[in-house]
Amino acid sequence: MNILFKKIKAIGFDLDETLYAPNEEINERIRNEIAKRILQNKPDLGNIKNARNLYETNYKKWKSGSLTLKKLKLENPEQIMHECLSNANVINLIKEDPILTIILNKIKEKYELFLLTGSPSETSMEKIKKIGININIFNNLIFGNTFPEAKKIDSTMFQNFLKTSKYKPDEHVYIGDNLKTDILPAKSQGMKTIYLGNEIQEADYCIKDIYEIEKLFL
Numbered sequence: 001m002n003i004l005f006k007k008i009k010a011i012g013f014d015l016d017e018t019l020y021a022p023n024e025e026i027n028e029r030i031r032n033e034i035a036k037r038i039l040q041n042k043p044d045l046g047n048i049k050n051a052r053n054l055y056e057t058n059y060k061k062w063k064s065g066s067l068t069l070k071k072l073k074l075e076n077p078e079q080i081m082h083e084c085l086s087n088a089n090v091i092n093l094i095k096e097d098p099i100l101t102i103i104l105n106k107i108k109e110k111y112e113l114f115l116l117t118g119s120p121s122e123t124s125m126e127k128i129k130k131i132g133i134n135i136n137i138f139n140n141l142i143f144g145n146t147f148p149e150a151k152k153i154d155s156t157m158f159q160n161f162l163k164t165s166k167y168k169p170d171e172h173v174y175i176g177d178n179l180k181t182d183i184l185p186a187k188s189q190g191m192k193t194i195y196l197g198n199e200i201q202e203a204d205y206c207i208k209d210i211y212e213i214e215k216l217f218l
């Protein structure tokens with residue numbers, strides 16, 4: 001158990017690329033779906049490849065799919081992202097993860113667990129099931145469509161969640177792979193944060209692999 005997390009009562013998880021590893025094929029499919037939508041909106045781009053390049057260049061700057069679409073002036077960017085995620089049909093590319101399932105079951109004996117994801121409930125539930133995680137392991141489930149209008153990036157989803165939690169903000173830790181949509185908004189609401197990826201200053205702790213949570217919390 002890491003001393004940094006001594007006060008923690010509830011552990012929260014992002015879903016995409018946190019509870020399952022990033023996968024090139026999944027990324028390709030999603031980004032091509034997004035490029036199709038950009039091309040529909042900006043036919044002057046001429047072809048999918050140009051639309052994809054425009055998206056990639058802007059994504060590097062904004063680091064969030066919906067924010068990138070918003071900056072490219074597409075209407076209802078969150079809705080478009082949700083549609084692209086479900087059209088990309090990524091469920092069958094997600095692998096079962098018995099190791100993570102065992103770790104979560106152990107952690108569950110000492111902490112409350114919650115899922116807080118920008119993805120809509122239907123696809124999120126399918127992904128969780130595909131990984132092999134029993135959805136009932138989570139005391140609280142917050143999906144992209146749980147609170148209308150609420151988003152991760154502006155921290156409104158975290159605010160809404162904290163209102164329903166019996167613990168104080170700093171008794172929660174949130175684990176995610178995205179600085180702008182996971183770490184910064186959770187931190188702004190007083191939660192502790194763990195970043196999954198390379199070392200960054202903004203998070204309380206960084207891990208390279210989701211399995212590292214076992215030694216952090218047990």
Ligand SMILES: [Mg+2]
Binds near residue numbers: 014017178
């Ligand atoms: Mg993620």
